[in-house]
Structures are given as C-alpha cells and as structure tokens.
Amino acid sequence: MAVSTQVAQYAQRRMTRRMMRAVPFLGALVALVTLGVAIRRKGVLRGSVDTALDFTPVVGGLKNTAEIVRGRDLLRDKPVPAFKG
Numbered sequence: 001m002a003v004s005t006q007v008a009q010y011a012q013r014r015m016t017r018r019m020m021r022a023v024p025f026l027g028a029l030v031a032l033v034t035l036g037v038a039i040r041r042k043g044v045l046r047g048s049v050d051t052a053l054d055f056t057p058v059v060g061g062l063k064n065t066a067e068i069v070r071g072r073d074l075l076r077d078k079p080v081p082a083f084k085g
Contacts, residue, residue: 031055043078050075 034054039047050073054060067073 041077042075046075046078 031051035047035051038051041047042050053063063074
C-alpha cells in the first residue's frame with residue numbers, strides 16, 4: 001500500500017470521528033435556527049408548536065404532508081401590520 005493511500009485513509013477515519021462527535025451539535029444548531037425563524041414568522045406560541053411538530057419524527061412527516069395537500073400552513077403566520085407612510 002502506498003504511503004499516500006495510508007495517509008488518505010487515516011485522514012478519512014479522523015474526519016469521520018470528528019464529524020460523528022459534531023453531529024449532535026449540528027442537529028441542535030439546526031433546531032435552534034429553525035425555532036428562531038418560526039418564532040419570528042409565526043409568533044412565540046405558534047412558532048414553538050410548529051417547530052416541535054416538525055422535529056417529532058412521525059408527526060413532522062404527517063404535518064408536512066397535510067400542508068402539501070392543503071396548500072398552506074396548518075399554523076398560520078402572524079399578521080403583518082400594514083405600512084402607514
């Protein structure tokens with residue numbers, strides 16, 4: 001086996017181990033960003049419920065399927081005030 005092949009395999013194993021340790025943190029980061037965007041768009045209560053439903057394994061898939069069939073969100077966005085200028 002060539003030295004370059006061994007170095008490549010070592011680097012792949014090391015990167016895989018590093019990513020396996022980082023995956024829980026990346027998942028938590030995605031959840032927090034999703035929660036923040038939903039709260040900004042829907043409000044605190046609706047945004048929290050929407051995110052909780054999305055991240056629940058079976059319920060999230062069913063909710064998204066229902067939204068696709070219906071053509072709109074199950075939990076509507078908060079009203080945007082009209083521009084007074």
